[in-house]
Amino acid sequence: MRICDRHGCDEPGNCPAPKSPNNPDRWYFCTNHAAEYNRGWDYFQGLDAEEAAAREAGERRTNAGYAQSRHHGWAGSGDGSRSRDEMRALDVLGLEPDATFDLIRATWRGLAKANHPDVRPNDPDAATRFQQVQAAYEVLRAAEEMRSTQRA
Template identity: 65%
Template structure:
């Protein structure tokens, strides 16, 4: 049987551009009923299951907002699972000592130690002392109280940065996973 047209896909160079295929590209639609957006975000149907839903970005965000990792477990099972998760991630906490430096019990990082030096505090100072020193030094070195003094402005920036470092470290210490 004779062909009516000649293909341009043979030989070199290809006469048609790469990626200019004529086949339709398959697109998975969002699994949410009534949504016609592409379903590009996989989400598990249940914990520890290989089955997945495929949602669009909007419905994936909605699904994740309501996701409960401990759903269907009683208090004891949820506590056991949380304990197992903490145990499995214990290697990361054991390696955290490489980030610490300076004197003291090793509970402060090198950045925190430098921040305490800027504020003129001892390595074992608590956060109440940090807050008090920050307020005093910020008031003394503020650009509004020392107009046209570039050194005071630089000291003020260093004091602010030091306080932010110490405040975020304190927040990390106070945060406890549920």
């Protein structure tokens, strides 16, 4: 068990805190001393106002995906950015949860051509498979359109 790094404290030190900005070394404090340390922490220490604003804007831009997908945290596989319907549609197409839309489109075209009832007139299940593939693609296409409008 690690002891708090604050001099004279015998509590467990289970709260890591950086020793200085952009430094991988960490202090390990108890909960009370971690709160005290964080009150005085300045993430933008050493930066002028313009550099601090640029860093904040850059980090807000790159972490937007986390806030957007936060409500999918309870879901199963994937990174949480896809709904349950999208995951089912990906299963129908036989793709992984992190498939790009270009891969989705290419897979859909191949499966639609292979299972089209006009191409397989003697296969009674071809129409059903074709409809499943079409429905899966429509779900994924609509989700991609929604994501692209949210990004803009």
